[in-house]
Structures are given as structure tokens and as C-alpha cells.
Amino acid sequence: MKKAMSLVLAAAMAFSFAACGGASGTSGATSTASGAASTTGTASGAAIKIGGIGPLTGGAAIYGNAVKNGAELAVEEINAQGGLQFVLNFQDDENDPEKSLNAYNNLKDWGMQALLGTVTTQPCLTVAPETAADNMFLLTPSASAVDVIKEDNAFQVCFTDPNQGVASADYIADNGLATKIAVIYDSSDAYSSGIHDKFKEEAAKKGLEIVADEAFTADNKTDFSVQVQKAKSSGAELVFLPIYYSEANLIIQEMNKQGCTATVFGCDGLDGLLTIEGADTSLFEGVMLLTPFAADAQDEKTQNFVSKYQEKFGETPNQFAADAYDGVYTILAACEQGGVTADMDASAICDALKTAMTQITVDGLTGEGMKWEATGEVNKAPRAVKIQNGAYTAM
């Protein structure tokens, strides 16, 4: 019996390796085909191959899917305009660095010429050094740690974590929002703990008092009663939440339950609160956040994006989708600036884009006049908004 079993497995293995040589091309081709089919049939073969990596399954699937959708929308628009053509192949990494590396190698086999990703920080820390070694251009829409852009081929669309932590503390102090502050953050998440650490440093400099500093972890984010109670009994006037909106929703509901009336202040991760299906948005009244993107902004560009996104995917886009959308347009702008064409190889494209990135200015959904430093950091101003009557209003 065991023999038969090993035979079957050995056969399967032989098959999988045989498939491996050829299939890597085929699998790429299928997704290319689906991408191309949804984009239009113009100039087939002369499109620049953009790879995307992010979590499409598992606990972080919200972020990966948003990025994928946002990027798809942008590629479709760009291809419809004529001019440079893009084709997008987005691969799942389950928010696991190891799988992210596999996805990256898979995309290389496909013939990727520039990488839009990865979506989450931890995998990006693993993939970025690989891209540097291969001289592959990397633009991450949302991985916000500073170490992500350590190499000169890596650029960010989002703010860096320290940048957000400092900006939040400054905003709170300069506008006199509060002096006693409670922080609730996700200590198992690089984004959240990154902002938290810098916020604490800057708050101390600005004379803000942190009266409660409470953590939670990815495995323990069901019950927030203790964290909220501690924040409440510490007498905090403001609760700082450098976390994502799905957990923030739970915390705000718990605050309401316990009758905690402190102001809620957050970073770009809180964007999306108003789009949660089934949520009682009246609880979010008065929540303040620093965000580069607001889905209900009145400018034409945002409205156009939001309506197209809703039509195509049946959801309201969050900041991740907007970052990805801007990311694709940034690659387009840089390609045009650097004179990149589809027949150049990845390394030549990377060299051209590296210089072009510091020369371009992009007016995107997540910021007017975005410019990039050679370090890879983006220069844009965060907007502070407050939720009033179920909508963002500028502060």
C-alpha cells in the first residue's frame, strides 16, 4: 500500500516538475489573457508587463484585493487612452514573506518589467532586497515601513510610518485637540507599531501626555473591552488609533458601549470606516483622521474613480485601492518621462524609471503634486478630515 502511495506521489512529482518548466509560462499566459481580455485588444504584445503582489486570500485579503482592483481599473483606463499600453498580472502572497518571494519569482518567469507591490510591509521587506539584486523597479502602493525603500530601486506611494506618527502628534499638539492621550495599537503589525513608536517619541517632545498605551495582537482582536476600559479610566481626552478600520470599528463600538466619549484620532488606516457594510455610521461622528484619500471627496477625479470602481466591483474603494490606482499612473508618468518602451528589459526600465521618478509630478487621488525623493519617499501633504453627518469634512 505504501509503495503504491509513493508511486502515485512520485508520478505526481514528476508531473509537477515537468509542468514546471512549461507551466510557469502557461500560467502567466492565462492571467495575461484574462487581463488583456478585460483591457481591450489594442497593441497586443507591445504592452509593458506590470506585476502585482499582495494578499488575495487569508486574513489580510481586504488590502490585497483593494490594490488589485484599483490597479486593474487604472490599467484599463490607460489602455483605453492609447499611448503606452500596460498588462497587469497580480499574484497572491497570503501576507506571507515566503509566498511573496514565490510570487515574485513566478512573475519574473512571466516576464514582469516593473513591480507594483508588495501590498503589505512584512513581505515587502523580504521582496525588496530581491528586486534590488535583480535591478527590478519596485513601487509599493501601501507598504509603509522605512526599510522597504532602503534600496534605490524602491519607491512608495503611501506615507512612511514615522512620517505619519510624527504628523499625527504634531497635528494634535498644534491644534490643541488634547493633552491626555490614550493609544491602542496592534503590536503584531509592522505598520501599526511603526506609527506608534514614532508617535510616542514626538508626543513626548510636544508635551503631550500618554496616559494609556495599550496593545492588541492579530490573534487577539475580538475583545477590546480591557483596552477601552483602561483608556476610559485613565481620563484620556483623545484615543489615538494607528490601526486599520475593521478593528477600529470594533473599538469605537466598544467605546460607545462603555460610554467613553473621548475623541478618536487615526491615520490613513482608518479610511474605510464609512464603507463598512452594515455599520452604524452615526457612531463614527467626530472621528478625525489624517488621510491622503477620501472616497466622497468632491473633485472630479475622485468621483470618477469611485463611480467606476463601484460599477465594476460593487464596493466603495478604500485608500489601498486609491494608492494602487495612483501607483499605476505614477508608473505611466515615469515611463513617459524616462522614454520607456515595452521592448526594453526590466533592468533598463528600472534604470530609466529610477531617474524619471525624481523628475515627475503626479496629481493623483491621494495627493496633488506628488513628488519623489531619490530615497524613494513620497512628498505629499496629508489632509486632516473629520467625519460629520456621515461624510468627511476638511478640518
Next chain:
Amino acid sequence: MEFLSYLINGISLGSVYAIIALGYTMVYGIAKMLNFAHGDVIMVGSYIVFIAVNQMGMPPLLAIVISMALCTLLGIVIERFAYKPLRSASSLAVLITAIGVSYLLQNLALLIWGADPKSFTSVVGLAPVQLAGGRLVISGETIVTILVSAVIMAGLIFFVNNTKMGRAMLAVSEDKGAAQLMGINVNSTIAMTFAIGSALAAVAGVLLCSAYPTLQPTTGAMPGIKAFTAAVFGGIGSIPGAFVGGILLGVIEIMSKAYISTQLADAIVFAVLIIVLLVRPTGLLGKKISEKV
């Protein structure tokens, strides 16, 4: 006063664990398998209620009944196609299949309902009870969850000890072969166990999401593991043990968050579990197993 307030929070978290653990322990006690997919059936049950209430506008009670019916069906289908063929295989084989089922349900949910979190509207209409001049608040969800889990516990104990079907279950759990010889249909008894376990999962899902109102394809996974821990804590296979284990686990978790560290709460919970098992190797209320050669 703070302590009391933490205690109440602990009991309310514990009651959610208890109700999930009841389903776990029921299936384990009779079918002798760790059903790792239990947490994901909970998630499916919650989605059904969410859709029925929020999108189709049904009254919550009707939605819960529909969800229980569909989850029962789901449980029977899973049992028929994934577990029944492996009845005579090793228990590890069934464990791995259960994990496969868990992946399957999570990924199906992802494809059907998407990754965006849904905010679950509580189905409990009970107003919170205020004690000590409003300084202690017991939410309606907590009261309902404790009552429901106590009722389910009592119901299960009665069912297992006093009905024909229940006694058949006990017989199957003691010795499948002997039970068959006594004219008990082992297959349908085990299928029945899964049906009951899955219906309980639907109820547990509604109460979990009412107390902690967020719903994602992975919602059931971690509470599932914790409830499994609770079931082991109380002595897996023991129905009152699951209830006691669940409540205790919730209280320990909240207390370690409150007085030791919010960051290391899980580590502390698991450490307590290890210590308890070292002192009482079959859990708090588990049966002692005597071994024979």
C-alpha cells in the same frame, strides 16, 4: 469596582467561548474527532444571518432559524462527503481532512462575500443592565449568551442521557463496534451528531457576532481555536466541562490583559492551560482514562 467590571467582561467573552466549545466537545465526545472546521461553520452561519437581516430585511429570529437549518444541512453534507469515507481510517487522517474543509469554507466565503469586513448588527434586543449607579454595565448580549449556553448545556445533557438517540450516541462514543452489534446505526448517529453540532455553530456564530460585531471570512478561525482550547481545558468530551472551560478561559484572558499585559495575553492563557493539564491531565471535568494492556 474595576475588578468587577473586568470580571463581567471576562464572563461575557467566556460565554461566547463556552457556546462554541459546546459544539466542539459534542462532536469530539461522540465522533472522537477534532473538527477544525467548526469555527468556519460558525462564520458561514453568521454570514447567512447577516444577509438575511441586512440585505433581505428578515426579522432576526427567522434569520437565525434559517441559518440553523442551512448550517445543519452544511454539517451533514460535510460529514457525508469528507468525513464518512474516512470512518475506519486513523483519526489523524480525519483531522487533516477537517483542516481541508476549513480552508475550503474560508476560501468559498472569500469568493462569495468578498474580503471586506461586514459590521454585524446585534440581534439581541435586550437593554444593558446597569449596576452600582451605572459604573457596572452588563450588556444584553452577555446575558443572552450566558442564558443560551446554559440552556444548550442543559438541553444537551438531557438529550444525551434521556433520549433514545442520545443514548445511542453515548453507546457509539464508548465502542462503535459493540454499538453496531446492539443494533445502533452508527453512521446515522454520527451524522446526527454533526447536524446538532452545526446547528449549535449557527447559534454560536450569531452570538459571537452580536457581541463582537465584525464579520470576515476568517472570523471563525481564532475563536474556534480558543474555544477548542476551552473545551480541552474543561475536559474534552464533557458537556459541563466545555461550559466551565469557556467561562474560565474568557476570565483568564481578560484578567491577564487587564493586570499583566495586553500584548502577551494569549501566551498567558496558553501557559495556564499547560499548567492545568499537567496537574489534571484530562482537563478540569474530564473522565480519568484507565489503561489496560
Next chain:
Amino acid sequence: MNILKTMKKSTRSNLITYGIVVLFYLVMQLLSSGGLLSNSMQGMLVPICTYVVLAVSLNLTVGILGELSLGHAGFMSVGAFSGAVFWMIAGQSLPSVLGLAVSMLIGGVMAGVFGFLIGIPVLRLRGDYLAIVTLAFGEIIKNILNAIYLGWDSNGFHFSMKDATSLNMGEDGEVIINGAIGISGMTKASSFTAGIILVLITLFVVLNLINSRAGRAIMSIRDNRIAAEATGINVTKYKLMAFITSAFLAGMAGVLYALNMSALAAKKFDYNTSILVLVFVVLGGIGNIRGSVIAAAVLYVLPEMLRGLNDYRMLIYAVILIVMMIFNQSAQVVAWRHQVWEKLSATGPLQKLARVKKQTKGEA
């Protein structure tokens, strides 16, 4: 061929297992030097070795010792972090082969020590209780690693469980483990050759243990503990021996894994990873070492092969997992397979083949 025939059956079987690994190495190297290997496959070679080592070492606990462990990733993480910390501090300045070897040894020993500390109390428990305690242990390790901040400067180590700023390091200080972000900016050291050597060492250790006096003692405990005890076998000693060996090898695999990437975080080592390795062991056949080797390699590659399915990838993977399990383990399906096999061999074109097989068997 004569030597092969006169050999003990177990020795021959073991040689085949080594042969498969060496053959795999040679074929991959050949393909690689010919430029025929895709980037994707190239990138998976070291992880394959890692998971093979993990599966074989877990099979020692699950299949040979007969105790279900759900905390294998915990031992892996202990090895990975201790090995990586050594690598960051000293290993990088050593010659690369030596540095890697010493890191692995340190990782293995640290994991072995944890195996010993945990094994003493835990091995008193049985069955599913032991399983849940190993799961609990894995989660505890992950939780603690997530909260550790470790720095290194001229005064030595600085340690904190709060945040990086409370390390109070000197000017030349360098944060090595940064809480949840873990270790980043490592130079990579693992290679396919190193991975294959580790696989061969693992196989050598485990196969020799199984076929030794100690191994027979361990298996007798699995089959009947009380009877084994009655014949004078020191149950605790042999249980610990198997458990520690398993932990040691998992620790080495952890170092191989860690040094294959430039960043390392504790999040990876949760119960999902433990369960993944358990899936390899069960599908390869409990107690069947060669099965573990093959199953780990095939099942690791499988989800990558399914990338073309896009959104349905993990769904199909789950279905394949269930179907494979039923195909291999269900009594009815196995009986049906035998029937089909017999029918084919009795009447069909396979008849000849079967006869040839019988003949060769007779000769052997």
C-alpha cells in the same frame, strides 16, 4: 546488483530514499546549469529542503513515537531566531560555509534545549491533550517572539519587551530583533546545496535512529506503552530522545529557512505552519519517511503550480487536499482501487507487467 539483493530490506529501502534525494539534487543542478529551470522553481528549492526536513523530523514524533504534535513551527522558530541572531552578530564575518554551519548548529541546539524543557512535562500527557499542549507551546513562543526587542552594541546585548527605544543602546548599537517586524536586512546564506546536505543529514539521523535498538524501543512504546514498560524499557528516556531529536532537526530547518530570506518575522511560525507540516506527514504516510520527503516536495510546489487559477487557487488546493486524503485513506476507496488494479492486471494490458513484477519479486 548482487550486493543490493543480499542487503537487509531496510538498508535497501533507506538507500533508495537517499538515492531519490541525490537524484533530485543532480537533476535540479543539471537543469539549472543548462538554464532550463524557471525562476519560480529555482526560488522554491531551498524552501522544499526546509519543509522536507521539517516533515521528516515531525514524522519522527508523529509516526515513530506516535504522539501528535501541533507545535513543530515553535521549534522551527526557536531555531530560526537564535540562528539568525548569531548570523547577524558573528556569522556574517565568518567564511560563509562555516558561518552557516555554526548558525545551524546553534539553532538546532537551542531548539533541542526547548524540546527537552517542554518534553519533560508534556510527554506525560497523551493523545489529543498532548496535541493541544504542543499547539499552546507554539503559540506562546510566537507571542513572546512578537514582543521581543533585542539590540547589540559594544557593551553586549540589550533586551526589552516594550519597544525599541527602551533598549538604551550606545552610539554603535544596532537593533537586531525589532518586535513584530522581526529581523530585517540579513545577508542571505542558505543555498540549495546546503539544503540538500541538511536533508541528507536529517535522513541519516532519523533512519539510523529508527533502525537502531533505541528506535525499536521507541516504536514499542508507540505500539504498547505498558507492555514496553513491563519489559524494562525506560519510557521517559526514549520518548525524550525522539522528541529532542525532532526538535533539534526542526531548529536546523528553521535556520535554513531564515537565512534564505533577508527578513524574518515571528508571525510565520503560527499553528498554520505546524499544521501544514503535519499535512505533509499524513499525506506521505504516517511513519513512512520516504513518503514524507516526497509529499513535502510535491505539496509545497502544488499551490505554486495552481497560480494560473487566480482567484480559485486556494479553493482548488483545499479540494485537492480533501480528495487526496480520501483517495489515500478511505477504506472503501482503497478497496475499490485494489479491485480496479486486480481487474486490470487480470485481464487488461497490465497483465504482462504484473507477471514480470511477480517474477522479479520471486528472484529477490
